[in-house]
Amino acid sequence: xxxxxxxxxxxxxxxxxxxxxxxxxxxxxxxxxxxxxxxxxxxxxxxxxxxxxxxxxxxxxxxxxxxxxxxxxxxxxxxxxxxxxxxxxxxxxxxxxxxxxxxxxxxxxxxxxxxxxxxxxxxxxxxxxxxxxxxxxxxxxxxxxxxxxxxxxxxxxxxxxxxxxxxxxxxxxxxxxxxxxxxxxxxxxxxxxxxxxxxxxxxxxxxxxxxxxxxxxxxxxxxxxxxxxxxxxxxxxxxxxxxxxxxxxxxxxxxxxxxxxxxxxxxxxxxxxxxxxxxxxxxxxxxxx
Amino acid sequence: xxxxxxxxxxxxxxxxxxxxxxxxxxxxxxxxxxxxxxxxxxxxxxxxxxxxxxxxxxxxxxxxxxxxxxxxxxxxxxxxxxxxxxxxxxxxxxxxxxxxxxxxxxxxxxxxxxxxxxxxxxxxxxxxxxxxxxxxxx
Numbered sequence: 001x002x003x004x005x006x007x008x009x010x011x012x013x014x015x016x017x018x019x020x021x022x023x024x025x026x027x028x029x030x031x032x033x034x035x036x037x038x039x040x041x042x043x044x045x046x047x048x049x050x051x052x053x054x055x056x057x058x059x060x061x062x063x064x065x066x067x068x069x070x071x072x073x074x075x076x077x078x079x080x081x082x083x084x085x086x087x088x089x090x091x092x093x094x095x096x097x098x099x100x101x102x103x104x105x106x107x108x109x110x111x112x113x114x115x116x117x118x119x120x121x122x123x124x125x126x127x128x129x130x131x132x133x134x135x136x137x138x139x140x141x142x143x144x145x146x147x148x149x150x151x152x153x154x155x156x157x158x159x160x161x162x163x164x165x166x167x168x169x170x171x172x173x174x175x176x177x178x179x180x181x182x183x184x185x186x187x188x189x190x191x192x193x194x195x196x197x198x199x200x201x202x203x204x205x206x207x208x209x210x211x212x213x214x215x216x217x218x219x220x221x222x223x224x225x226x227x228x229x230x231x232x233x234x235x236x237x238x239x240x241x242x243x244x245x246x247x248x249x250x251x252x253x254x255x256x257x258x259x260x261x262x263x264x265x266x267x268x269x270x271x272x273x274x275x276x277x278x279x280x281x282x283x284x285x286x287x288x289x
Numbered sequence: 290x291x292x293x294x295x296x297x298x299x300x301x302x303x304x305x306x307x308x309x310x311x312x313x314x315x316x317x318x319x320x321x322x323x324x325x326x327x328x329x330x331x332x333x334x335x336x337x338x339x340x341x342x343x344x345x346x347x348x349x350x351x352x353x354x355x356x357x358x359x360x361x362x363x364x365x366x367x368x369x370x371x372x373x374x375x376x377x378x379x380x381x382x383x384x385x386x387x388x389x390x391x392x393x394x395x396x397x398x399x400x401x402x403x404x405x406x407x408x409x410x411x412x413x414x415x416x417x418x419x420x421x422x423x424x425x426x427x
Contacts (some may be wrong), residue, residue: 131315139340273366276339278319284393287316 041261045235047198049155054199054232056153056160059263092205113243113253127217129286135211141273142167143188143212144205144224149239150256152269155229159193160201160230165269173203180206186222203228214243214253220285221247235262314341325391329359335386338366338376343394347385352378361387363402363415374413384408389416407415 047055074207115123126133136142147169150162163169173194184191190205198237214220224245231238240257243249317323331349343366347359363369366376379385386406392399403416 131319137314139343272337273340275341276337277317277341278344279342279362282392282394282396283315283319284400285319287319288314289316 011168037261038236038259041235042233046232046234050155052158053196053201055155056201056230056232056237057155058237059152059267060150060237060260062265065142089129090268093115094261111255113214113248114250115248116250119248122219123217125217126213126219128220130216131280131283131286134216135213137277139277141169141212143193143208144171144220145228145241145243146212146214147189148241149237152244160203163269166272167275168272173201175201180204190226192223199231201230203230219248220245223247230256236260317401319394321390322393323390325390326388327400328386328388329361330384330386331357331359332382333379333383334358335381336376336379340365340367343369345379345385345387345405347387351397357398357418359387360399361389361402362400372415374390378413379405401414 013051024162028249030137047057049055067203112123122245131137138147147164147166150171151165151246152163154161154163160173160175162173164171169219171189171191171192173192175196177195178193180191184207186207186209188209191207192203192205194201196202205228206224208224208226210220210222210223210224214224220243222245226244227242229238229240237260238257239260240254242252242254244252290353324389329347329349331346331347334348335344337344337346343363345361345363347361349357349359351357369375384407387400387402388404389400389402392401401416403414403418405413405415407413
């Protein structure tokens with residue numbers, strides 16, 4: 001299988017800016033908000049609901065799943081050429097030149113789930129040929145935890161509604177103290193119940209199907225158990241996740257938490273276009289990007 | 290009024306992919322042949338404004354004069370929208386000629402669009418002229 005890229009000629013572009021997609025800043029490409037901006041956003045007062053819990057309601061922006069450590073804070077050098085990110089291992093920091101895809105991929109590998117040794121070959125095989133193996137390329141659900149942090153949250157008495165702009169996904173997490181629904185069908189997003197631990201919403205999710213991935217090639221079994229944590233500090237939302245699957249993992253997987261910043265007032269998660277896959281019957285090789 | 294909408298969408302697609310979560314996508318070279326330029330014409334009968342690619346269906350004729358339906362693929366709707374191209378720019382019933390590239394698997398009536406030419410002379414160009422494929426790509 002040959003890996004290839006879909007290249008085009010360079011962006012000459014200034015005169016065509018009116019019609020052209022504007023590239024995101026390097027920090028947004030490689031990770032999350034700037035650390036200084038995060039610290040400033042944390043200083044804002046944390047809104048509380050009538051029942052005494054932090055109000056998670058708000059637009060939290062470009063969400064996305066895990067699959068690498070490059071989702072946390074990052075700093076871009078003044079010349080825009082160097083992005084400093086913090087990897088999953090807290091004491092490791094690396095500097096990547098903007099656009100260094102290979103090194104970025106190496107960094108992402110440091111954050112992969114701890115698979116049983118005998119399963120690593122399968123993970124590698126799946127990840128190497130995603131056009132034929134990745135369920136999302138057939139418009140199937142990403143599922144939890146691959147969905148990652150939500151784009152927008154609406155917190156109402158007794159529940160928290162999580163909205164994901166990609167593929168128009170929503171999840172309703174009851175926070176009224178109920179237990180998991182033993183009669184529920186297994187689902188790609190599982191069955192979620194939430195509870196407050198201090199100022200953190202803890203969401204416990206079980207009853208998954210086994211046909212989604214947790215990331216590139218990261219398959220799991222129906223025994224998957226995910227715990228999400230949402231903590232609001234001022235105008236930031238810290239999202240973390242722990243995934244445990246004794247059938248495939250040697251220990252629970254805890255990728256680096258993501259910190260998001262509250263979006264502008266009045267901005268909401270938009271509707272995504274429908275997904276209809278028509279290419280797969282015509283593919284002659286596994287080239288992908 | 291002639292207008293030309295030039296989207297540097299393919300280059301943007303690289304940036305778009307980097308900004309996304311780690312979701313892979315098949316490459317152009319997995320399905321279409323950059324060395325096989327073709328031009329197809331027909332009456333636009335349907336537009337599928339869907340992910341991961343938009344599709345345009347043209348009722349035309351093949352080289353032998355037989356009626357055929359061309360299936361033409363293009364960029365994702367979100368990308369087109371950001372470049373100022375909307376679904377209502379493609380009107381059902383109008384005559385359209387599309388320059389593009391042929392499919393690799395021998396599908397006779399499947400193509401990937403480069404430029405849409407409309408009867409009044411305006412064009413919508415969604416790809417640059419030269420796709421530079423790495424030498425080791427099939």
